[in-house]
Amino acid sequence: MSLKDLNLKREYRSCIDDIAKKFYIPVLSEGNQYDRAVGFFSSSIFSQIYKGINSLIKNGGRVRIIASPNLSEKDIVAIREGYAKRDEVIKNSLLRELKKPINAYEEEQLNYMANLIADGYLDIRIAFVENDIGFGIYHEKVGIVHDSSDNIVVFTGSPNESATAIVDNYETMDVYVSWAEGSEKDRITDKLNAFEAIWNDIEPRIKTLEFKNVTDEFVKRYKTKSVDYHGYTEIDSGIEVKEKAFFRIPENIELHEYQIKAIDNWFTSQNCGIFDMATGTGKTYTALGALSSLSKALNDDLAVIIVVPYQHLVEQWVEDINNFNVQPIKAYSYSGNKWRKEFQEALNLYNRGIVKNFCVVATIATFISDDFQKLINGFTRNFCFVADEAHNFGAQKTRNILPLKARYRIGLSATIERYGDEDGTEALRKFFGKTSIRFTLKDAIINGFLTKYYYKPVINYLSQDEYDEYEELTKKVTKLCKSSHEEFENSDYLKMLLIKRARIIAGCKDKIKNIAQLMEEHKKENYMLVYCGTNKYESSITDCESDIKQIELITKKISDIGLRVRKFTSFEDRNEREEIKAMFSTGFQIQVITAIKCLDEGVNIPNIRKAFILASSTNPKEYVQRRGRVLRKAPGKKFAEIFDFITLPRKLNEVKYIDNSTKECDMTLIKKEIDRMREFAEAAENTNAVDDLIESIYQAYGIL
Structure with missing residues (x-):
């Protein structure tokens, strides 16, 4: 048989036709040369058209592919602005795509493709557009198949050369054959000439390059065994492929009984x-x-x-x-x-x-x-x-x-x-x-999975201005609480009031003085963490030229004392974070890390010995997580210390001068702070650390 003997349609649509079985496989099986120019190419295509490709190879044929590099926006800017050499950027983008196979089936596809390259059956070149602004993406989609009788089939259309394109996407292809009469022959000639011009890098405004070092690396990474093209059947999608074991506990990991x-x-x-x-x-x-x-x-x-x-x-x-x-x-x-x-x-x-x-x-x-x-x-x-x-x-x-x-x-x-x-x-x-x-965290400490700790409350007092604002917000909250249940539950205004009130507590200015004093006392120590809030301070209450975030101000104060400090926030990228963690772990390059919320979930810095918590919400989830983060075990870490910055409305010796309504307002804050102190103290080595403090607060407010 030859290409001419196939019963080919003029058009194929993926919603109607199985493009792989009805077009690719029969056409390639009769061919001895396959030329493909495409915007995107993936090795997954072999899972769909393997039979056709393998038949073409057995016919003594070869495959030539022209594809675009998968450049990021950063890559393109680097080329256009002259920050980096074009060829080097493209090479790096190609190497970046050489990822590990996700399963045995993909590993088999990549091995097959690597063998085609190594044995000289598959050649890939990279094309892109050179234009007035310096660089553009080559995105033509044309395929050409020759047979031994000089018959030619050309197809053009929307599919890329990937499994997803021809199986799952809605795609169309137009087909032209060399044995047809009329203008179809001219169209085929035009496509042949265009492909050869691009392949040989003589097409105007299109640059075509070979990257032998990339194809060599491809073969090195993915060729796991040789392929016998005349007897090879394993990649056939109709034959079950033996998978690697999926999720297995490593030999060096032994799970605990719990x-x-x-x-x-x-x-x-x-x-x-x-x-x-x-x-x-x-x-x-x-x-x-x-x-x-x-x-x-x-x-x-x-x-x-x-x-x-x-x-x-x-x-x-x-x-x-x-x-x-x-x-x-x-x-x-x-x-x-x-x-x-x-x-x-x-x-x-x-x-x-x-x-x-x-x-x-x-x-x-x-x-x-x-x-x-x-x-x-x-x-x-x-x-x-x-x-x-x-x-x-x-x-x-x-x-x-x-x-x-x-x-x-x-x-x-x-x-x-x-x-x-x-x-x-x-x-x-x-x-x-x-x-x-x-x-629980207490279970983990008792069983030795987390380190022991001492809990040390640090008392801070609201200034008169801070208290006045807190009281005004509390009155508004109380008024809303008396509204209907539905109105209360769905009130965005209430949520805004509560957030504002929480920020007053977190940003209490007294904390700035107290953290500076504590840092002065611990300036020769290492492995310290300071949790800050998200609030800002106005320039009028700091020695800064403009408004400043709490973490910025605290970091500056600690640095001014003479300690080596770095911020750990969402603004530091992954590499910076890893650098900070590494420097902190040495015990001398960085003494203090200041952080906001990004340490709450998942970041592991076990060397922390002392934690200073300036801001805690009333949400137990937050302070339970923060405590657990500090209690991770590390070599030489016998215990941890947690300095919890407690905010009270006023000094206790001033309570006797206020009226009952003001006491009630005070208690909205005090109750939450006491709840947190009790939670922290319960699992601490010094369980009774807060008993005297809580007793003195209750006595001051006349609570039994």
Whole structure:
């Protein structure tokens, strides 16, 4: 047979035709040369058209591909502005795409492609447009197939050269054949000449380059074994591919008894449950151990979606997951990330049973996006949904899109209860199920998983101006509290008042004086952390030229005392954060870290010996997490000290001069501060540290 003997249509549409089976495979099987110019190329195409490609190779043929580099916006700017050499930027972008295969099926695809390159059957060149502004993307889509009888088939249209393009997207292709009469022959000639001109780098305004060092690296990374093209069948999508073991506990990790019990309870509850575990007690490893047991029980036939609050936690999870024998897809926005394509292709293969497993780790911001929701709703087979810091998922926007299709579910949190949000807490319990384990911070200290600590309250007093503002806000809050239940529950104005009032407490100016005094007393010590609030101070009350955030002012004060200090906030990128952590761990390069909220969830800096908490909300979740962060064990760390900055409305010897209504206003603040002191003191070595203070407060206010 030849190309001329095929019964080809003039047009193919993916909604009607199986483009791979009806066009690609029969055409390539009769060919001996395949030329493809395309905007995007992926090795996944081989899973769909392998039979055709392999037949073409057995016919003595070869494949030539012209594709565009996958440049980020930063890459393009660097080229246009002359910050970096064009060829070097393109080479780095190509190397950046050489990622580890996500499963055995993809590994097989890449090995096949690497063999084609190594054996001289596949040649790839990179093209881009040189224009008036310096650089543009080459995005033509044309394919040309020759056979041994000089018959030619040309196709043009929307599909890229990837599995997703020809299987899942809505794509169209127009087909032209050399044995047709009339203008069709001229069209084919034009396409042939254009391809050859681009391939040989003589097409005006289009630059074509070879990157032999990149193709050499591709072969080096992905060629795992040689291929016998005449007897090769393993990549055929109709033949089951043996997968690697999916999620296995490493030999160097041994779970504790309480973690094993949590996993057993989770299985008893039909693999749905909440791991309510204090910070530092191994929530991540417990979840990965549960996934390992589930994967083994299901013969590794399992997809896993893990969602975490922040980008840095994605990276931490991925590092741990790698140790459990899995290479996950990272789903969040960063330069060069193609998670949508990777997720879509993995999902397609999983739903069709071609691959048995895959894993995605995403941020909450990505999880709630339309793109991610469309993909996660596309599952037609069972999968496991894991939510880290699961309390965050109780918010109205998030709880309404929790994936009900997930057959298996794990919610991880040190405090699953949402403060002041019973509906959110109930929604989480309804979705995730029963609590598989409750392992408190006190349990962790008693069992030696967290370090012991001493609790030291530091008393601060509101100034008259601060108190006047606090009192005015409290009166407005009290008035709202007397309104109807529905009005009270849904009041954005109330939330705004409470936030303003909390900021007064967090930003109490007395704290500036007291933290400076404490830092002076500890100026020769290391491993210190200062938690700050988000409020600002006006220039009129500081020695600064303009308004300044609390963390900026505190950092400046500490530096002025002579201590080596660095901020750890959302403005520092990942590399800066790693540098800060490394310098802090030495014990002398950095003595003090100042932080706001980004240390609350997931960041591990175990060397912290002394923590100064200037700002704590009334939400127990926040101060439980902060305490757990400080109590992580480290070599040479015998205990930790927590200096909690308590705010009182006035000095206790002044209480006798105020009236009862003012006392009532004072108590709205005092009660919350006492609740927190008791919570902190309960698990401390000096449990009675706050008893005398609380007693003196009650006596001053005449409370029995």
